[in-house]
Structure formats: structure tokens, C-alpha cells
Amino acid sequence: MKVLVVDDEKLKRITTTDSLIKAGYEAEAFSSSISALSYFEKYGADVIVSDIRMPGMDGLELLQKVKTISPDVIVIMMTAYGTIQSAVKAMKLGAYDYLTKPFSSEQLLLLMEKVKHLKELEDENILLKKKLEDRYSFHNIIGKSPVMQRLYEQLETISKNNMAVLIEGESGTGKEIVANAIHFNSSRKNKPLIKLSCAILNESILESELFGHEKGAFTGAIKDKKGRFELANGGTLFLDDVDDMPLSFQVKLLRVLQEKEFERVGGDKSIKVDVRIICATKVDLWEKVKNNEFRGDLYYRLKVIPVKLPPLRDRKEDIPLLLDHFAKKINRPELKFSHEALKLLQEYNWPGNVRQLENTFCRIAAFTNSNLITKEMIPKDLMTGKGNSFPINFNDFDKINFSKIVEEIESAAINWAIKKCNGNQTKAAKLLGIKRTTFRDKMIKYNIN
Secondary structure, eight states: EEEEOOOOHHHHHHHHHHHHHHHOOOEEEEEHHHHHHHHHHHHOEEEEEEEEEOOOOHHHHHHHHHHHOOTEEEEEEEEEGGGHHHHHHHHHHOOEEESSSOOOOOHHHHHHHHHHHHHHHHHHHHHHHHHHHTTGGGHHHHHHHSSHHHHHHHHHTTTOOOHEEEEEEETTTTHHHHHHHHHHTTTTSSOEEEEEOTTTTTHHHHHHHHEEEEETTTOOOOOOOOOOOTTTSEEEEEEGGGGOOOHHHHOOOHHHHSSSEEEEOOOOEEOOOOOOEEEEEESSSHHHHTTTSSSSHHHHOOOSSSEEEEOOGGGGHHHHHHHHHHHHHOTTTTEOOHHHHHHHHHOOTTHHHHHHHHHHHHHHHHOOOEEEEEEGGGGGGGOGTTTOOOOOOOGGSOOOHHHHEEEEEEHHHHHHHHHHTTTTTHHHHHTTSSSSHHHHHHHTTTOOO
């Protein structure tokens, strides 16, 4: 650490500087605040140890000027017994601590050890923050396909405002990763990102989790508890699986979004919060609104900015990039797929999306020491291009959306028949045993050329 010693008293200046140099610090001595400030403006420093009373510019003025240039610099004031009030004033202006003259070398070095430890913690926090920013940068959302490039542009714009975001996408498309990226690239990145999944939570648990509760509010409430809204104040609240939120609870969430305040369960004190809301849904939320399963007014409150995540089957050109990314995650960057193996993976429709692809990759990598994955190593249940297995592996799901599964099978069947009949719709319909008009309607529904 570089330390500047500023004192117009020559003997004290020399002894202080010598003590620091002997202890392993890089120290420079100055007889005036003006000369010290000139040096600091050019070369900087980690710590400044300065006397308060000096002719011309005193130590308090030096403190204010160096803090304006570099707010992170640590300033320690030296003061005589009669100027303790000045030392207290210095602390209010941003000084780290002060030493009362006369002080020993041991006192100085003990204080410098505390400063050194503080600097190490600050550097560690900066490094951790940089790692978080790198981890959640938009460039770590893997994909070079046109649809992903458009998503990057959209996220760059979204992160700069505070409006509510609704992320729509099938299970496994990376909705939580996108929520992380939006938060950590926003002006709220230094504030909390608090998450809650609404899946399988009943109304009373959801209310307690979001709004908190007072001691004695219900059996088991043995102490006050802050809710997710309170914990996220100033930052972002991510509500995953918002489509699973009980209809009876939705009006309570709507009120908080409108009023920006709430009461804890069992409490009567209104708590105001400043929270950005990001929600995620794995189903078409508008369909739930039309079926009276989700409030329309809440839907519009949540969907100020919609983000649609594409399923993996719509961006299969990203599969090689994703595989390389997974290989780096498990510290096997040399792991590659043969052309035939890669072709098999790109022929599969991936109903479980990126999550299923990653699980499949890990399964393959776990059973081989080879750096080259061949087509023989690809699980048999993925070889739908050969037509020798059912196109959906139900083991990849924690929860099944029946209508989505049916659509997946229909889409796969239409694609298969079209390819089999070289684009002849009449023959393809006959091959599937359905009317040509029905076949044509299915092609339009699934946007199949």
C-alpha cells in the first residue's frame, strides 16, 4: 500500500515515514498539504496520514479535496490533545480514524493493519461484484442465432428502466437466467435481487413469504419476519411461475403494485417499498386470463414489458455453442462432438429445452473419458430422426403441461410427414390418416412451411 505522510513538523514526519517503510509500506513524506495534494493528483495513494494543524492549507481542507478526487482513499488524521474537536469534525468529513500526538510506532502500525484488512475486503468485494457482472452479462446468455441477437438488444434496453417485466417461455428456456441478467445490468444491481417461486404455494404461505408476518400472527409465528417485498426494497423481486399464483391472492399482489405499500400478516403498519417486479410464466398467461384463471388487471400490471424466450427447437444452430459452454462449466473444454453426434442432437426437438440439453450433456460426459463424443454415445431416446423412439422423454420433466405435450407431438408428426413426402401435403395427410384440410390447419398453427 502507498502511504503519504503530511506533517510540517520535521521530526514527526521523518519518524512516522521511517516506521511505515520498515513495516513494508511504500511511504512518501510531505511538509505541506499543497505539495501532498499535487503529488496525489498525479500519482494517487491508498492512505494519507496527515496532521490537522498546518500553515496554509490545513489537514481538514486536504481531507475534503482528496475525497473529492478519490472517495475511496483512506485518511488518518494526526492531532494534538487540544484539537480533539477538529479530529471529530474530520471523522464527519470522511476520515477513517485519528491518532492523538504523541503516539507510538506500535499504535500507528496497529491502525495500519486495520486499514490493510479493510482494503483487502474492499478489493475482494470489487472482485466478487465483477464476477457477478460477468456471470450475468447478456453475453453469457448463450446464442448467436438471429432470435437471440434480437433478445440481447431487447435486454440492453430493458435493463435501463424500472418497468415491470414479464418473461414468457417454456420450462427450461432460461427465464431465471434472463431475470438475473436484467437485474445485474440495471441501476439496481447494487441492491438485492430476491426470488420466490409461486408454484405449489397456497395463499397463506404465499402471503407470509411476500409480505412477512408479525410475531403471534398465526401458530408458529414465534418472531417478526420480513417478507420478500421488504427484503427487495430498492432492488428487484423475481416471481417465478406467476401463472401458478392462486386467483384469490392475485388481488393482494395487485394492490401492492398499485399502492407500493403493504402490511405484514398480523400487522397494521403500512410499509412502503421501492421494488422492480420481474415475473416469469411457462404458459400463455393471456389464455389463463380468457379462462378466468388469472386476473386481467394484474396481467396488464405485470406485462408492461414482455420478453419472449424462444424454445431450443427454434434455435438449433445455438446447440454447438451451448455444448461448448457446458463443457467449460464442468472443466472439460476439450470435449467435442463428432459431426454425426451433433447432427443427432440437432434433429431432436428438445421439449425440455436448454435444461434438458444440459442434463443430457452431463449424462453423456459422466460416462466417458474420451474427448470425442460419437453418435454411438448419444442416448437412444434422442434418436427421433431415425423414427425408432418416442419423441418425448417424460423423465426430463418435473411437471407436465398436457396441451403443450400434445402440441409437441402434433408438430413433430406434421414435420415428419412433410419431410417424408417431400412437401406434398395431400400425401402427408394421407400418411397420417387425417384430412388434407386438417393437415393444412395444423401446418398454419405450428408455422410449418
